[in-house]
Every structure is written in C-alpha cells, then in structure tokens.
Amino acid sequence: MRMLVIASLAVAAVAPIASPALAGAGTVGRAGGEGLAAHRAVYDLSLKDASERSGITGMVGRMVYEFGGSACEGYTVSFRFVTEISTGDDSRVTDQQTTTFEDIRNQTFRFVTRSFVNQKLDHEIRGSAEAAGNGLAVKIEQPEELALDIAPAHFPTEHMIEMIDKARGGERFYESRIYDGSDEGDQAMITTTILGEKETVEGGDTEAERAGDLADHAYWPVSMSYFEEEAEGDGLPVYSIAFKLYENGVTRDLTMDYGDFVLEGRLAQLDMYEAEPCPE
Template sequence: MRLRHLAVPFAVAWGMLSTALAPAAAAADLAAHRALYALTLQSARGDVIAADGTMAFEVLDACEGWAVRQRLSMTLTNRDGQDIEMVSDYTTFESKDGLRLRFRMRQTTDQAVTSDVAGDATLERVGGPGVAHYTVPEDTTRPLPEGTLFPMAHTAAILDAAKAGKKFLALPLFDGTGAEGAQDSSIAITSWVGPAESKWPELAKLPSGRVHVAFFDRSSASQQPDYEVGMRYWENGVADDLTMDFGDFVMTGKLKEFTLLHGGC
C-alpha cells in the first residue's frame, strides 16, 4: 500500500495558476493554525474492511517561512482480521518567497520504518525549474520541471484561482513526500461561495469552496491517479470535509479541533 500522498492535502497542496503567478504574496494571507481531524472509513475496494485514525496538522508562521508538521495515524483491519497500524510524520520549512524547501517524511507500519525521505529543494524562480537534493534514503539530486511549486505556494495558487473564478488547473508539485521528485497534479474547483455556517467562528465569516485534486506519478504512463483528495477550502487555507481516496479504500476527515496561531515578524 503506497501512502506517499498522505501529507499532500494541506501543506500542500495544490494547484497552480502559471509561472507568472506570485504565490509568495498570496501566501501571506494563509493562516497559521493547528488542526486535528478525525478519520473514518467511507468505502473499501480491496482487502481493507475497517479503518479509523487521526491527522494532526500544524502551520507556523516563522517570519521568513512556513514551518509545517503533519502527523497521520491510521489503524487498518484486513479481511483476515489483522490490525495494521500506519503512522506518517511529515515536516517542512518553506520560504515565503516560494524558492526554498526543507522536507522530512517518515512512515512506519506496525513500528517498522517503511519510508524515510529527507532533503532540500530550490527553484530558480517561483514556478520552477529547480532541483531537489535528497540526503535520505541516499544522497542524490533530481531536476524539478518548469512549472513546479512548493506546497504552501501551491495552496495559495489554488485559492487565488478559486477567487478569480477559475475551474481547472494543472502543474507539477514538489512536496518532498517521496524520493521520485515532482509529481503532476490536476485540480478541479467546483464552487466558491461567500461566508457560510460553521462551528468555528473564525471560519464562518470567510468565503470557501470545494476543491478536488488528483496526483499523478510523472514517470508512469498510467492515466490513473496515485491518490485523490476532495475538501472544502476556506479563504485562509484551512481545510475541512476531506475525502481521501487511496485506491483500495476511501477515508473521510472531519475537523474536530481548530486553533488560529499568531506568528510572523
């Protein structure tokens, strides 16, 4: 089971306008916050018959950049009645000019390490090209194609597109969640509406919209996405009402705890 993209939906994640976009400016409007999501199984198409878990997500405004941490923990039950515990820890630091990214992704299955990726990446300009330098699992570099954005710039680009009335976007994303380099993402923005009812007063006053993102391996000829996620995005980059499709099974995520955080200079 390939869970590279568990980290993507938030820091990341997502979409793009063009290399002429200035997501660094838009990113200043993203909200530093702490959120906890409860995950439940919506449907299964393979060996998984039950699943639940949590996802903790934190975005800190660290003056010159965004420090992000996501910890996802899920317990899956297969048809043999076995429980499988999967934990994913993902951390990044992304400069607010959108040109530099440090990343670390560590995943365990029943406490055994199944994936460990770390390194840094730079872009020549916002929207690439650039290069990713990995230190784990081995010291290597990979080129990043024209159009590449890092996660927070990617998120800001999606929000700018939604506010501008755009419906479809597609550009490479590099988030450091796997050793394969950049991936392609296809984004559909299905709505953008004014303030709506929410249990969180800080969010209820903001516009929001529905977004669907599909992620593709650039090295594969397959037309099927590796992973898909749908969500409601508020104007400040906070997400809720998640639908996370991992291929064999689909999870839903509901925002259970939420706190805006202060930061910056």
C-alpha cells in the same frame, strides 16, 4: 501515499492533509502568502469505502497538521497521520510524521518524513529542493544520497497560494505541478484542480461549527487529482481529494480517494495562532 500534499493543499497544507491552515489577515499574493493563517487542525479519519481487492475491512485514524511562519521568514509545517488498518483477522498501526520548511521568496524547500508500522521505524527520507535554472535541483540525504534535476514545480504552500489566487479570480479549472518530497522524493506530481463557485454554510453543518470564527464563512468546494508525470496506460489518477477551502487556507470535509479505498476526514479541532506580520 502523498500525505504532505493532503496536509498542505487539502488541510492547509496541508491541506496534504494537508492538509490539512489558519488567523492572519490580508491578501494572498503569489510571491507572499500573507493571508494564510497559522494554525493547528485535527481531523478524525474514517473508512468510507474499500474494494475487495484492498483487503481492508476497517480503518480509523487521526491527522494533525500545524502550519506556521510568514512570507518573510518562511513557512513551517508539522504533520502527523496515524491510522489503524484492519485486514480480516489482522490489524496494523501506521504513523507518518513529516516536518517541512518552505521559503517562497528564495524558492527553497526542506523536508523530513519518518514512517512507522506498529511503532517500528519503516522508512525515513530527508532532503531539500531549490529553484535552479529552468527547474528544481533536488538533494536527497536519506535513505541514500542522491542529487537530480527535475522539471519546475510549486512547493506545497506556494501551490496553496496559487489555488486561492485562482479561486478568487474565478478560474474554475487548471493544471499544475507540485513537489513535496513525498514517496522517494525524486519526482513531482501533475495535478488537475476543479474549483467550484463559492458557497455559504447550510443549516445542520455540524462540522462547520468546529471551525470557530470561520463557522459562518463561505468556502470553495475543491476537487484535485494527482498524476505521475511519466504516467502511461489509462491515465487514471494515483490519488484524488475533495475538500472545502476557506480564503485563509483552512480546509475541512475531506474525502481522500486512493483507488482501492476512500477515507473521510472531519475537522475535530481547530486552534488559530496569531501570526507575526512581516516588517515594512
């Protein structure tokens, strides 16, 4: 699961997750991102649907996403995604913990992800990427050292900035490429994004009330699909997500479709932090 993308793009990223965003003011620029707000967002997760093939009979969880930093100092993300999955008579607890640092100005990205199953470490990946020539130079430190070059791609926060720019400009459909270090960290993903017209909050929207000062703010409905770059066959997405996006990067009302099962994420708590402006 590409949970960091949920955080950086759906929560924030976060949207990933990610995704899951959030006090600052000012404009959002492709090279800066001064309008993204520092925050901590908590989402309650529940199972919306599951196919018989998945073997899943129930799933609940929580996603916590912290976003901070600035365009001048770089952006940090701390992300945790915990689920309890029931499969008939058995259940297991999965816990993914990710931290990243992204310097948009210098086009560098560092990441560490640890995945636990029933409180035991199952997988750890650590690495970095930077713009080099006509692509990205990726270095994986764990689980094994690996160096490779891949096609150019946006890092998660940079992609969020791009999304908000396009939404503000009235663009309704576009394709992009994202690298976030997910899975084995050795490839980027192709994304297609549909941006709806800006909408106002309707009466009875109890989730909006948990967004604090943003409760009455308008938002864009967003739908994104992720594809493997070298995908063959029917061309179906590996993963898709829908969410409501505010101008400063806050997201809520998540629907995460993994094919065999679908999760919903409802904003439970949002803490806004005061961001330090970049020096003149």
